[in-house]
Amino acid sequence: xxxxxxxxxxxxxxxVGNLRTALMNYLIAAKSGGTFILRIDDTDPERSKExxxxxxxxxxxxxxxxxxxxxxxxxxxxxxxxxxDKLREMGRFYEAFETxxxxxxxxxxxxxxxxxxxxDRAALSLSEAEKDALRAERGSGVWRFxxxxxxxxWKDGILGDxxxxxxxxxxxxxxxxxxxxxxxxxxxxxxxxxxxxxVVRGSDHVTNxxxxxxxxxxxxxxxxxxxxxxxxxxxQGESLSKRLGTLALRDxxxxxxxxxxxxxxxxxxxxxxxVELRTEMAELIEGFDLDHFGAAPTKFDVQDLFPLTAxxxxxxxxxxxxxxxxxxxxxxxxALHFWAVTRENITTLHDLDGWWEMFRDGAEPVIDDEDRxxxxxxxxxxxxxxxxxxxWGNWTAAVKEATGRKGRGLFMPLRKAxxxxxxxxxxxxxxxxxxxxxxxx
Numbered sequence: 460x461x462x463x464x465x466x467x468x469x470x471x472x473x474x475v476g477n478l479r480t481a482l483m484n485y486l487i488a489a490k491s492g493g494t495f496i497l498r499i500d501d502t503d504p505e506r507s508k509e510x511x512x513x514x515x516x517x518x519x520x521x522x523x524x525x526x527x528x529x530x531x532x533x534x535x536x537x538x539x540x541x542x543x544d545k546l547r548e549m550g551r552f553y554e555a556f557e558t559x560x561x562x563x564x565x566x567x568x569x570x571x572x573x574x575x576x577x578x579d580r581a582a583l584s585l586s587e588a589e590k591d592a593l594r595a596e597r598g599s600g601v602w603r604f605x606x607x608x609x610x611x612x613w614k615d616g617i618l619g620d621x622x623x624x625x626x627x628x629x630x631x632x633x634x635x636x637x638x639x640x641x642x643x644x645x646x647x648x649x650x651x652x653x654x655x656x657x658v659v660r661g662s663d664h665v666t667n668x669x670x671x672x673x674x675x676x677x678x679x680x681x682x683x684x685x686x687x688x689x690x691x692x693x694x695q696g697e698s699l700s701k702r703l704g705t706l707a708l709r710d711x712x713x714x715x716x717x718x719x720x721x722x723x724x725x726x727x728x729x730x731x732x733x734v735e736l737r738t739e740m741a742e743l744i745e746g747f748d749l750d751h752f753g754a755a756p757t758k759f760d761v762q763d764l765f766p767l768t769a770x771x772x773x774x775x776x777x778x779x780x781x782x783x784x785x786x787x788x789x790x791x792x793x794a795l796h797f798w799a800v801t802r803e804n805i806t807t808l809h810d811l812d813g814w815w816e817m818f819r820d821g822a823e824p825v826i827d828d829e830d831r832x833x834x835x836x837x838x839x840x841x842x843x844x845x846x847x848x849x850x851w852g853n854w855t856a857a858v859k860e861a862t863g864r865k866g867r868g869l870f871m872p873l874r875k876a877x878x879x880x881x882x883x884x885x886x887x888x889x890x891x892x893x894x895x896x897x898x899x900x
Contacts, residue, residue: 461492461493462494462653462654463485463487463655463656463657463658464484464495464496464497464649464653464655464658465496466532466649467481467500468500468506469499469508469515470503472514472707472708473518473519473708475691475759476706478522478725479661479688480659482524484658485524486726486743488527489744490744495524495527496530496655497528498531499512499531500646501532502533502539502640502641502642502645503639521708521712521718522708530649532645535645538648539648542647546604546674550605551605552604552605552633553583554582554599554601555578555582555632556594556600556601576629577628578629578630580605599636601636602634603630603632604631604633604644604673606630606631608626613682613685615685615687616687616750617688617689618665618687618754623665625670633674643667643671647674648678651678651680655683656683656684657684659749661687661688668685689753689757690757691728691756691758691759692756694762696756699759706761708721715768716765716768717768717771719737719739720736720765720770721764722740723736724763724767729753729755730748731752732746732751736767736771738774768807772802772807773802775802780808781794793891796888800885804883818889818893819894821893821895822879823879823897824875825876826872826875826876827872833864837858837876838876838899840854841899845891846891847891848887849887852887876898877890
């Protein structure tokens with residue numbers, strides 16, 4: 460059975476980059492009737508915050524990405540310690556004591572000599588006495604996994620055939636000097652013990668995947684199918700890394716972006732399939748195919764979410780927005796008509812506020828100088844409300860007869876005087892909603 464996972468660190472809120480990973484893993488599991496695991500990577504006690512754990516859950520629930528089970532890595536530290544002991548016994552795990560400054564100097568020397576900046580494994584030649592002396596001087600060291608220096612190869616679900624020479628990669632640090640377990644080993648142990656069959660993540664993890672494959676094999680696990688999706692850029696190809704904080708899902712939600720608009724875009728972005736609004740998760744699941752995605756950097760423009768949101772809202776029945784409209788204070792007898800008039804003239808539900816404010820309080824009239832006398836004469840012919848569906852037609856017919864105006868010269872000045880806008884919904888539908896007309900005062 461297919462098992463996938465999304466493993467966010469609770470050190471911040473989910474942004475669009477994280478969502479791409481979460482969504483792909485969710486869709487793969489859902490399409491095969493498999494299991495989707497939410498795995499909270501909270502092994503860093505200093506940076507992990509419970510408020511972010513809650514935020515991650517809220518964001519996924521808002522999107523409808525429901526997990527089948529949840530795991531906390533902080534509750535599995537004994538499993539990582541057991542794996543570390545196993546690697547030590549195999550001679551694949553060793554303690555190293557270099558300071559960050561010393562490592563930086565080594566890297567600079569290697570680069571100056573035209574060599575790859577790879578850890579030189581100096582710690583492997585330390586005697587027990589030398590290790591004891593370094594511990595006494597510096598405290599515990601970091602623990603590195605000793606890579607077999609051979610080619611690591613796999614068939615990537617998006618990138619195709621990958622081959623990485625392990626000799627060109629530093630032995631990865633799996634446990635920090637303070638004992639904190641790092642992502643690389645925690646992820647391997649969890650993927651192995653939780654039966655994860657497919658891992659989809661960003662292409663910045665390719666080298667990390669190579670080292671993890673060797674660790675999985677060393678621990679006797681089954682290597683899952685890996686796929687690395689392209690990284691998102693801004694609309695001009697610029698890096699998104701500095702802007703991801705402003706592209707948090709909760710910020711998009713605050714701006715009025717609808718979940719299905721966001722999912723419709725993110726499920727197809729970077730693939731050969733066109734982005735089309737889907738209104739049901741089942742449609743996204745059915746149409747998802749990892750083979751359709753490419754390796755090229757993928758441009759993301761937050762503005763693309765708003766036309767999709769507008770289109771989604773246009774298709775909503777009144778019942779879906781009834782509570783939202785009632786909260787604005789729209790009278791119950793006008794609510795259905797209010798939605799019918801505004802639904803195709805909003806981008807997000809926030810725009811309903813402005814429409815009701817205009818209908819309730821009246822719009823600031825826009826009257827051109829050459830139309831002042833005409834508008835005044837027309838308004839004198841407008842009876843007191845309330846108005847119905849025939850009021851606009853009856854009134855404009857009377858104005859036409861009295862003034863001789865017709866067509867655009869008749870209707871546009873009246874629209875601008877009543878709504879303050881040159882464009883908008885059908886005025887025959889608008890007039891019954893107007894509680895006040897400022898131009899009459």
